[in-house]
Amino acid sequence: QVQLVESGGGLVQAGDSLRLSCSASGDTFSSYTMGWFRQAPGKEREFVAAISWNGGSTYSADSVKGRFTISRDNAENTVYLQMNSLKHEDTAVYYCAAEPSTTVVWGPYYDMDYWGKGTLVTVSS
Numbered sequence: 001q002v003q004l005v006e007s008g009g010g011l012v013q014a015g016d017s018l019r020l021s022c023s024a025s026g027d028t029f030s031s032y033t034m035g036w037f038r039q040a041p042g043k044e045r046e047f048v049a050a051i052s053w054n055g056g057s058t059y060s061a062d063s064v065k066g067r068f069t070i071s072r073d074n075a076e077n078t079v080y081l082q083m084n085s086l087k088h089e090d091t092a093v094y095y096c097a098a099e100p101s102t103t104v105v106w107g108p109y110y111d112m113d114y115w116g117k118g119t120l121v122t123v124s125s
Helices: none
Strands: 003-007 010-013 018-025 032-039 046-051 058-060 068-073 078-083 092-100 119-124
Touching (some): 032 068, 046 078, 058 068
Antiparallel strands (some): 018 078, 032 092, 046 058
């Protein structure tokens, strides 16, 4: 079992950048596929990006491709989400998630086994 804690959210202006971090503890971090999801007010949770256990493969939602980059540092037990060219519609609570897997990432995820509590990102227009 893994515990996840997100950080790095805040209030930014449209066009700004922000980097989210997710620190993991409790299990072997490199045994997990990691993902970022978000939930905007009044909307369902949606997949943002995922990265394989060794960082060798990633997948991002079309809505963030070219703007957001997921990465991980297994030595630091941390996964990151670099968000550039932020838009008002990126405003949401962003959640880090984990799923025990050592396979490649080839598509979107709809759920994962373990979740953080989320960090709020607000983009003013």
